[in-house]
Amino acid sequence: MRLVLVGDGESPHLAKWARALEPRVELYAVSSRGFAEGFAVPPQRRLALGTRPAFEGGNAGLLRTLPRVAAWLRRVRPDWIHAHYLTSHGTLAWLAQVLLSAPGRLVGSAWGSDILVAPERSLALRWLTRRVLAACALATSDSAHMAARMRELGAREVMTFPFGLEALPAPGADKDDRLFFANRALEPIYAPDRVLATFAEIAREWPDVRLVVANDGSLRAALQRQAAPLGERVRFAGRLDAAAQAQEYCRARWYLSLPLSDSVSVSVLEAMGHGCIPLLSDLPANRELVEHGRNGLLLAPGATPAIDALTRLAARADDIAAANRAWVGEHAMWIPSVERFLERLAELG
Numbered sequence: 632m633r634l635v636l637v638g639d640g641e642s643p644h645l646a647k648w649a650r651a652l653e654p655r656v657e658l659y660a661v662s663s664r665g666f667a668e669g670f671a672v673p674p675q676r677r678l679a680l681g682t683r684p685a686f687e688g689g690n691a692g693l694l695r696t697l698p699r700v701a702a703w704l705r706r707v708r709p710d711w712i713h714a715h716y717l718t719s720h721g722t723l724a725w726l727a728q729v730l731l732s733a734p735g736r737l738v739g740s741a742w743g744s745d746i747l748v749a750p751e752r753s754l755a756l757r758w759l760t761r762r763v764l765a766a767c768a769l770a771t772s773d774s775a776h777m778a779a780r781m782r783e784l785g786a787r788e789v790m791t792f793p794f795g796l797e798a799l800p801a802p803g804a805d806k807d808d809r810l811f812f813a814n815r816a817l818e819p820i821y822a823p824d825r826v827l828a829t830f831a832e833i834a835r836e837w838p839d840v841r842l843v844v845a846n847d848g849s850l851r852a853a854l855q856r857q858a859a860p861l862g863e864r865v866r867f868a869g870r871l872d873a874a875a876q877a878q879e880y881c882r883a884r885w886y887l888s889l890p891l892s893d894s895v896s897v898s899v900l901e902a903m904g905h906g907c908i909p910l911l912s913d914l915p916a917n918r919e920l921v922e923h924g925r926n927g928l929l930l931a932p933g934a935t936p937a938i939d940a941l942t943r944l945a946a947r948a949d950d951i952a953a954a955n956r957a958w959v960g961e962h963a964m965w966i967p968s969v970e971r972f973l974e975r976l977a978e979l980g
Contacts (some may be wrong), residue, residue, distance in 0.1 A: 632656045632657065632711065632973070632976065632977065633657040633707070633708070633710075634652060634709060634713055635655065635660065635707060635713065636648060636659070636660040637660075637661045637713065638661075638716060638720050638725045638877050639662060639684075639720070640662025640679065641662070641666065641676070642667075642900060644715075644742070644813060644897070645660075645662075645715055646667055646671065647794075647797065647965070648713075648715070648740075650797070650835065651797075651965060651966055655732075655969070658671075658676065659672065660678070660680070661678045661700060663682050663693055663705070664682065664683065665721070666679055668890045678699075678703045682696065686784060693723055694722075694726070696723070699728055700724075700727050703734040705732075705733060705734060708734050709734065710976075711736055711737075711976055712724045712727075712728075712735040712736070712737050712738070713740065714767075715739075715742060716740075716741075716774075717741055717746070717760055717764065718759060718760060719745075719762045721767075721953060724793060725739055725762065729828055736768050736880040737767050738769045738770065738771075738976065739769075741772050741777060741781060742775075744892060746777050746780050746781055746784070747780060747892050747893075748820075749769070750784060758912035760784055761785045764787075767786065767787065768788070769790060769975060770790070770792045771789070772791045773791070773895045774791065774895040774915075775791055775919060776894070776914075777894045777916065786796075790971070792968035792971070793895045793962065793963040793968070794895065794897045794965070795897070795964050795965040795968060796836070796862050796901065796963060796965055797934070797965045799956070799959065799964065800877065800881070800904050800956075802952070803881040803906045807841075808948065809837060809841060809884070810842075810882055810883045811824045811833075811841065811842040811843070811883060811884075811885040812842075812845070812880060812886050812902070813843070813862055813886070813887040813888065814844075814876065814879070814898055815846060815890060816847070816848045817844075817846055817850045817851045818849055819891075820891055821890040822889050822891055822912075823848075823850055823854055823887075823888045824850070825826045826842075826844070826887045826888075827854060827857050827861075827865070828857075829887065829910070829935050829936065830865070830887065831944050832936075833941065836938040840864065841864050841865070841866070842866070843868055843879055843883065844865065844867050844868065845870070845871045846869075846870060846871075847869045854867075866968070872919070876901075877905070880901060882904055883902075883905075884908060884945075885907060885908050885909075886899070886902035886907035886908065886909045888902075888909065888910075888911050888912070889910075890914075891912070892914070893914050893916055894916045895916045895917075896916075899920060900920075900959055901954065903958065904955075904963075904964065905953040905956070906951075906952030906955060908927050908951055908955075909921055909926075909928075910927060910930065911927060911929055912929070912932075913929040913930055913931045913932075926934065926954055927951075927955075928941075928944070
């Protein structure tokens with residue numbers, strides 16, 4: 632099977648897809664930007680477009696690459712064009728086929744806001760999302776909630792599987808019961824200001840707690856000002872490589888992720904795989920992972936966790952860690968999901 636990935640080659644998520652696919656198909660890749668070091672596609676099978684897309688849509692610079700992309704696809708002659716993030720790369724792949732007769736059947740992978748946010752922003756984006764989904768012989772979703780929305784928007788067939796772990800981490804042996812970890816991007820959609828406010832409320836009752844905030848983004852300076860009254864209890868760690876991030880997961884007892892919108896997040900799965908207790912936004916996809924009060928907490932907009940609820944979870948912390956890790960091992964491993972995906976492509980011919 633000859634398959635072309637179309638996405639952001641600098642994204643660790645696309646790199647993860649490439650690592651899983653490369654041993655199993657004849658793999659090529661088109662990147663709207665460049666390619667991360669070590670991207671698992673040989674350089675002679677890559678096309679880097681060098682644009683800087685805004686993934687919510689309206690990317691004139693990306694669309695100007697259409698003739699170049701279509702000509703490259705005609706040389707490659709793929710069986711499948713696999714587009715990641717529908718309102719940018721999905722649109723590019725679809726238009727290359729519709730306007731310039733690029734070969735290959737289209738499959739699309741939704742990443743979250745391309746389905747849950749973008750179609751609500753305008754009628755034009757909703758129309759575009761519908762067109763791209765209708766053109767896909769198969770689409771993938773990482774949550775049942777998002778899959779249902781994709782079907783409402785006209786998807787023909789949707790496979791649902793989490794963007795899971797490539798390997799299950801070893802059980803954490805040295806959890807710090809007063810350590811919290813957060814690592815979503817420091818951007819408005821992920822509400823990092825709410826993460827800090829929630830931690831500040833917890834710290835009123837548990838003065839010895841600490842929070843590590845990893846990742847970076849446009850809100851970092853404002854967040855550092857917001858965190859200043861908490862002093863050394865909050866540490867901004869910046870972007871971490873996989874090994875450093877795994878160390879933070881291993882040490883932390885608690886994981887905070889409070890975005891305004893989300894599908895099943897790989898970061899949450901990683902945290903659960905490392906035995907962290909998740910404190911999450913009360914969103915439909917998060918309800919697929921956490922039962923409030925049993926293996927974590929789901930926080931409604933504006934709510935902060937009650938200390939007695941945290942205390943009850945802390946009393947069962949080791950059992951919760953083992954259960955969360957076991958759930959990930961059973962339901963959210965990456966390679967088996969990719970193999971099922973390829974089996975379905977083979978069946979579709």
